[in-house]
Amino acid sequence: xxxxAGSVFLLTDYGLADEFAGVVRASVSRHAPGxxxxxxxxxxxxxxxxxxxxxxxxxxxxxxxxVVLAVVDPGVGTARRAVAxxxxxxxxxxxxxxxxxxxxxxxxxxxxxxxxxxxxVTLPRPSDDAAGATFDGRDVFAPAAAxxxxxxxxxxxxxxxxxxxxxxxxxxxxTSSPGTLETEVLWVDRFGNxxxxxxxxxxxxxxxGVDLKVVTAATGVSRRAAxxxxxxxxxxxxxxxxxxxxxxxxxxxxxxxxxxxxxxHPGDLVTLRSVVPxxxxx
Amino acid sequence: xxxxAGSVFLLTDYGLADEFAGVVRASVSRHAPGxxxxxxxxxxxxxxxxxxxxxxxxxxxxxxxxVVLAVVDPGVGTARRAVAxxxxxxxxxxxxxxxxxxxxxxxxxxxxxxxxxxxxVTLPRPSDDAAGATFDGRDVFAPAAAxxxxxxxxxxxxxxxxxxxxxxxxxxxxTSSPGTLETEVLWVDRFGNxxxxxxxxxxxxxxxGVDLKVVTAATGVSRRAAxxxxxxxxxxxxxxxxxxxxxxxxxxxxxxxxxxxxxxHPGDLVTLRSVVPxxxxx
Amino acid sequence: xxxxAGSVFLLTDYGLADEFAGVVRASVSRHAPGxxxxxxxxxxxxxxxxxxxxxxxxxxxxxxxxVVLAVVDPGVGTARRAVAxxxxxxxxxxxxxxxxxxxxxxxxxxxxxxxxxxxxVTLPRPSDDAAGATFDGRDVFAPAAAxxxxxxxxxxxxxxxxxxxxxxxxxxxxTSSPGTLETEVLWVDRFGNxxxxxxxxxxxxxxxGVDLKVVTAATGVSRRAAxxxxxxxxxxxxxxxxxxxxxxxxxxxxxxxxxxxxxxHPGDLVTLRSVVPxxxxx
Numbered sequence: 001x002x003x004x005a006g007s008v009f010l011l012t013d014y015g016l017a018d019e020f021a022g023v024v025r026a027s028v029s030r031h032a033p034g035x036x037x038x039x040x041x042x043x044x045x046x047x048x049x050x051x052x053x054x055x056x057x058x059x060x061x062x063x064x065x066x067v068v069l070a071v072v073d074p075g076v077g078t079a080r081r082a083v084a085x086x087x088x089x090x091x092x093x094x095x096x097x098x099x100x101x102x103x104x105x106x107x108x109x110x111x112x113x114x115x116x117x118x119x120x121v122t123l124p125r126p127s128d129d130a131a132g133a134t135f136d137g138r139d140v141f142a143p144a145a146a147x148x149x150x151x152x153x154x155x156x157x158x159x160x161x162x163x164x165x166x167x168x169x170x171x172x173x174x175t176s177s178p179g180t181l182e183t184e185v186l187w188v189d190r191f192g193n194x195x196x197x198x199x200x201x202x203x204x205x206x207x208x209g210v211d212l213k214v215v216t217a218a219t220g221v222s223r224r225a226a227x228x229x230x231x232x233x234x235x236x237x238x239x240x241x242x243x244x245x246x247x248x249x250x251x252x253x254x255x256x257x258x259x260x261x262x263x264x265h266p267g268d269l270v271t272l273r274s275v276v277p278x279x280x281x282x
Numbered sequence: 283x284x285x286x287a288g289s290v291f292l293l294t295d296y297g298l299a300d301e302f303a304g305v306v307r308a309s310v311s312r313h314a315p316g317x318x319x320x321x322x323x324x325x326x327x328x329x330x331x332x333x334x335x336x337x338x339x340x341x342x343x344x345x346x347x348x349v350v351l352a353v354v355d356p357g358v359g360t361a362r363r364a365v366a367x368x369x370x371x372x373x374x375x376x377x378x379x380x381x382x383x384x385x386x387x388x389x390x391x392x393x394x395x396x397x398x399x400x401x402x403v404t405l406p407r408p409s410d411d412a413a414g415a416t417f418d419g420r421d422v423f424a425p426a427a428a429x430x431x432x433x434x435x436x437x438x439x440x441x442x443x444x445x446x447x448x449x450x451x452x453x454x455x456x457t458s459s460p461g462t463l464e465t466e467v468l469w470v471d472r473f474g475n476x477x478x479x480x481x482x483x484x485x486x487x488x489x490x491g492v493d494l495k496v497v498t499a500a501t502g503v504s505r506r507a508a509x510x511x512x513x514x515x516x517x518x519x520x521x522x523x524x525x526x527x528x529x530x531x532x533x534x535x536x537x538x539x540x541x542x543x544x545x546x547h548p549g550d551l552v553t554l555r556s557v558v559p560x561x562x563x564x
Numbered sequence: 565x566x567x568x569a570g571s572v573f574l575l576t577d578y579g580l581a582d583e584f585a586g587v588v589r590a591s592v593s594r595h596a597p598g599x600x601x602x603x604x605x606x607x608x609x610x611x612x613x614x615x616x617x618x619x620x621x622x623x624x625x626x627x628x629x630x631v632v633l634a635v636v637d638p639g640v641g642t643a644r645r646a647v648a649x650x651x652x653x654x655x656x657x658x659x660x661x662x663x664x665x666x667x668x669x670x671x672x673x674x675x676x677x678x679x680x681x682x683x684x685v686t687l688p689r690p691s692d693d694a695a696g697a698t699f700d701g702r703d704v705f706a707p708a709a710a711x712x713x714x715x716x717x718x719x720x721x722x723x724x725x726x727x728x729x730x731x732x733x734x735x736x737x738x739t740s741s742p743g744t745l746e747t748e749v750l751w752v753d754r755f756g757n758x759x760x761x762x763x764x765x766x767x768x769x770x771x772x773g774v775d776l777k778v779v780t781a782a783t784g785v786s787r788r789a790a791x792x793x794x795x796x797x798x799x800x801x802x803x804x805x806x807x808x809x810x811x812x813x814x815x816x817x818x819x820x821x822x823x824x825x826x827x828x829h830p831g832d833l834v835t836l837r838s839v840v841p842x843x844x845x846x
Contacts, residue, residue, distance in 0.1 A: 007593055009586075015325075015472040016298060016580060019337045022291070022322030023344050029289055029320060030346030030376075037320075038593060038601075040586030043579075046473055047537050055583045062587050062702055064594030074537050077512035094594075133512070135527035138344055190579040191610055230641035230697070245699035255611050255638050297607075297754040298580060301623045304573075304604030311571055311602060312628030312658075319602075328755055329819050356819050359794035415794070417809035420626055 006066030007036040008145050009096065011056050012137065013044035013072045024137045028069065031146030038063075047074040049104050050169055051266060054186050057109040058246050063096055068110065069145040070101040071137045080104055082123040082140050083161060086154040089115035098148040100141045103161075105169035120166060121158035172197035176206035179274040182217075185264050186248065192257020194264055196249045198272075203227075203241075203249060209274035212241060214251060216262050217269040223262060224275070225251060237261070241272065288348030289318040290427050291378065293338050294419065295326035295354045306419045310351070313428030320345075329356040331386050332451055333548060336468050339391040340528050345378055350392065351427040352383040353419045362386055364405040364422050365443060368436040371397040380430040382423045385443075387451035402448060403440035454479030458488035461556040464499075467546050468530065474539020476546055478531045480554075485509075485523075485531060491556035494523060496533060498544050499551040505544060506557070507533060519543070523554065570630025571600040572709050573660065575620050576701065577608035577636045588701045592633065595710030602627075611638040613668050614733055615830060618750050620674040622810050627660055632674065633709040634665040635701045644668055646687040646704050647725060650718040653679040662712040664705045667725075669733035684730060685722035736761035740770035743838040749828050750812065756821020758828055760813045762836075767791075767805075767813060773838035776805060778815060780826050781833040787826060788839070789815060801825070805836065 008028050014020035021042040028037055040059050044052040052072035060068070073080075081103035089097060095114040099107045100123075111117060126139045134140065144157055174183040174197045183198035212225045225239040234240045234254040239261060244250040251258045251270070264270060290310050296302035303324040310319055322341050326334040334354035342350070355362075363385035371379060377396040381389045382405075393399060408421045416422065426439055456465040456479045465480035494507045507521040516522045516536040521543060526532040533540045533552070546552060572592050578584035585606040592601055604623050608616040616636035624632070637644075645667035653661060659678040663671045664687075675681060690703045698704065708721050738747040738761045747762035776789045789803040798804045798818040803825060808814040815822045815834070828834060 006597075007590070009590065011583070011586070016323060017325035018469075018471050019293070019323045019341045020472070022293070022320060023341050025320045026289070026291065026322070026341070026345045029318060030344070033288075033346075034318075036593060036598075038586060038589045040590070041580060041583045043581035059583045059587050059590070062594070063590045064597075075514065078514040133524055133527050133532075138527070187582075189582050190584070232639065232642040242697055245697050245702070250697075298605060299607035300751075300753050301575070301605045301619045302754070304575070304602060305623050305626050307602045308571070308573065308604070308623070308627045311600060312626070315628075316600075357796065360796040415806055415809050420809070 006064055006096065007038045008032070008066055008149055009038050009040050009063055009068045010042070011040040011044065011052060011059070011068070011070040012042045013046045013048065013052060014042045014137070016042055020137065023135070024069070024142050027138045027142035028146050031143050032149045035146065035149050044072050048072060049074070049106050051187070053106050053109050053169055056106070057113050060095055060110045060113045064094055066096045067098040067100065067145045067148045068096045069141050070099070070106050071141060072106055073102040073104065073136065075102065075104055076136055077133055081161070082136060083107070083120055083166065084123055084144050084148065084154050084157050085111055085120045085166070086118045086148070087111055087115045088118040098145070098154065100145045100148065102136070103167050105167045108166055108168050117163035119154050120161045120163045121154055122161050123158045173269070174198045174202050176202055178207055179209070181206045181208055181272040182269060183249070183272070185266050185268045185270060187266055188259040188264070192253070192259045193244065194251040194258050194262060195244060195246065196251065196270065198249045199247060200243050200249065207274070208272060211275040213273045213275055214239065214262065215271045215273070216264050217271065219263045221263045288346055288378065288431070289320045290314070290431055291320050291322050291345055291348055291350045292324070293322040293326065293334060293341070293350070293352040294324045295328045295330065295334060296324045296419070298324055302419065305417070306351070306424050309420045309424035310428050313425050314431045317428065317431050326354050330354060331356070331388050333469070335388050335391050335451055338388070339395050342377055342392045342395045346376055348378045349380040349382065349427045349430045350378045351423050352381070352388050353423060354388055355384040355386065355418065357384065357386055358418055359415055363443070364418060365389070365402055365448065366405055366426050366430065366436050366439050367393055367402045367445070367448070368400045368430070369393055369397045370400040380427070380436065382427045382430065384418070385449050387449045390448055390450050399445035401436050402443045402445045403436055404443050405440045455551070456480045456484050458484055460489055461491070463488045463490055463554045464551060465531070465554070467548050467550045467552060469548055470541040470546070474535070474541045475526065476533040476540045476544060477526060477528065478533065478552065480531045481529060482525050482531065489556070490554060493557040495555045495557050496521065496544065497553045497555070498546050499553065501545045503545045570628055570660065571602045572596070572630055572713055573602050573604050573627055573632045574606070575604040575608065575616060575623070575632070575634045576606045577610045577612065577616060578606045578701070580606055584701065587699070588633070588706050591702045591706035592710050595707050596713045599710065599713050608636050612636060613638065613670050615751070617670050617673050617733055620670070621677050624659055624674045624677045628658055630660045631662040631664065631709045631712045632660045633705050634663070634670050635705060636670055637666040637668065637700065639666065639668055640700055641697055645725070646700060647671070647684055647730065648687055648708050648712065648718050648721050649675055649684045649730070650682045650712070651675055651679040652682040662709070662718065664709045664712065666700070667731050669731045672730055672732050681727035683718050684725045684727045685718055686725050687722045737833070738762045738766050740766055742771055743773070745770045745772055745836040746833060747813070747836070749830050749832045749834060751830055752823040752828070756817070756823045757808065758815040758822045758826060759808060759810065760815065760834065762813045763811060764807050764813065771838070772836060775839040777837045777839055778803065778826065779835045779837070780828050781835065783827045785827045789836070
């Protein structure tokens with residue numbers, strides 16, 4: 001039975017210091033004995049729905065079949081919906097077929113990466129209101145994910161919801177003009193690499209050169225950078241622009257934090273500008 | 283076989299930076315191939331037995347069948363006992379039937395939450411004293427948990443121990459008088475929510491009003507708070523008293539740390555006092 | 565099938581804040597449905613190959629059968645090789661038979677602890693270079709580990725590599741003279757315990773006494789220490805030398821960080837010197 005319907009994949013902002021993630025794992029396992037549970041991460045910045053959605057969309061092409069249970073939920077306890085979404089996968093896609101979480105923009109990008117919404121439902125609130133505040137990961141999302149993993153149809157889990165009504169986040173920003181790319185910082189990873197919203201096609205469209213000036217909008221920090229294909233092509237402290245493993249452009253240093261060098265954070269805008277060598281330059 | 287006897291649930295203060303937790307996982311798995319292992323948390327504050335016991339008792343109603351392996355063990359290497367406890371579950375309880383860990387108060391509250399002690403034993407020390415200090419999680423508790431999961435009776439694991447001799451921690455403190463509740467901070471979670479020892483019945487007994495003054499004993503910090511049913515009912519920065527998902531009273535802010543506002547830590551006493559509007563108040 | 569070939573054990577410097585570790589778990593699981601995945605740790609200091617190798621060699625005697633997938637890889641994207649190594653186990657060894665990771669010294673000590681290299685191969689780069697930088701944990705090491713777990717022979721995974729060509733790290737340093745031991749700090753754990761390269765035999769060879777002076781080479785900090793058999797034998801703040809659970813000498817305090825007291829870090833040299841009581845001493 002294990003593996004029959006794939007795994008349940010968890011992504012939350014619960015952290016690992018408390019027992020929140022552990023209780024959700026146990027709740028999934030209790031409702032679906034034998035289920036393989038795979039933690040994607042519980043380290044999303046608290047309440048940062050956008051960061052959770054971006055992490056999920058980076059991960060989802062590599063997950064294989066199963067159910068995604070994602071919780072970054074600043075609106076817990078409000079009227080925001082809890083939802084389950086089943087997907088008609090794109091041809092050849094082997095990704096997860098089901099997504100469970102709050103209806104706050106956390107899920108749709110990942111759904112898009114796998115296929116199209118087949119059916120979406122609103123998950124009902126637990127009936128026992130006397131119990132006080134609910135822990136939706138434990139009480140709502142884990143049981144729903146377990147039922148989907150066991151093969152129940154999403155229609156059995158709640159009332160139908162128009163997929164067009166699912167809350168969506170504003171798409172990442174990238175604008176280009178000849179020699180210039182203005183783009184949003186999507187992610188600063190553990191190593192200080194700075195993933196940008198822009199992709200290689202954007203660099204091509206902007207006819208971006210090999211030698212660049214990078215300016216951080218928020219702080220005005222300005223640095224030179226070179227387009228490279230590997231970290232090791234960079235000298236000590238030098239800044240490079242690479243195509244990263246998610247096929248985004250990224251600003252990086254070799255064994256050093258590019259985010260620290262640039263003083264950037266997720267959500268910041270940076271400008272990449274081709275440096276035109278002046279007369280007399282080498 | 284997997285799931286036959288449930289899971290092995292881990293709760294420790296080992297952290298995740300070192301390989302301690304990983305070696306315990308591997309040791310359980312080696313002695314019980316196929317066992318589902320569920321990390322509750324490894325993030326208990328080092329040596330904080332009380333915090334570990336409180337986290338375990340919050341989690342245990344949601345775990346399903348299996349064996350709890352818990353280690354927060356400032357007395358490792360001393361004469362403190364290592365114990366295994368099997369439980370006669372309360373009617374209808376589907377929780378874990380076995381608990382393994384140090385005899386320092388870490389386990390009994392969780393045992394109480396599931397049922398009554400059926401049998402308790404002292405686990406013997408590993409015989410190979412030449413090996414130096416033992417890593418009891420790896421060498422004592424993991425093999426014992428694996429044997430219980432595989433179906434061995436607890437009586438085979440060591441010598442009988444009078445359950446009344448198990449070390450117990452002092453119970454959390456709450457005292458009430460008309461309009462006033464003095465209660466211990468049990469837990470500050472990742473989001474800064476402040477779980478109190480007091481429960482809704484204590485608030486009822488104290489006839490606590492909707493408008494409250496909260497005073498932190500240690501620092502004298504004083505703040506107004508309102509009893510609410512959801513985080514989102516609170517304005518920016520406002521402090522609220524809710525019934526949390528463990529049916530305790532908790533002091534919270536909306537998307538902000540109530541613990542920071544109140545300058546409180548686990549173990550601190552706080553006083554909640556009804557505010558009686560004076561004449562002329564709105 | 566689960567457990568047939570043991571588990572896949574993960575050790576990386578990916579941390580748990582990002583989804584890196586989760587994507588590797590998913591990638592292993594997708595290529596080997598039903599595989600038990602055991603995280604040893606993802607908390608190795610970024611790029612610290614030596615710390616990763618030391619953690620792995622501490623863990624490997626306790627793992628049981630399976631495949632080790634280890635990634636601490638400052639040279640990702642350079643010409644450094646990706647390798648898979650299969651082992652002829654020492655008689656009686658039940659440890660992992662296969663190791664996958666970068667060829668930078670991370671694996672050989674752990675291989676040595678299990679047996680001798682039976683066959684080593686170089687793992688090919690993913691062919692799709694258009695994809696940009698690779699995430700070798702996801703794209704190279706996880707699929708290789710999964711194939712080995714499923715029972716494929718290592719020879720099918722890549723071209724043969726002379727085992728003598730595997731990169732090896734400099735061995736930990738310990739030198740002794742009568743009454744003196746100079747030795748490297750290998751590890752400072754979560755509790756501040758300071759594991760040394762020296763082992764009990766080294767102390768015997770140096771005829772080290774019970775009363776010691778400990779000097780940290782880098783800072784000149786000097787402290788008295790006593791050889792003890794348990795943490796609890798130490799008074800508040802007192803420093804002790806024990807044989808730890810990995811059979812190394814270690815400097816420890818009772819419920820306090822010895823590393824803070826000594827101001828030491830991994831890689832530092834410390835000198836342990838027998839204190840000869842002068843005339844008139846008790």
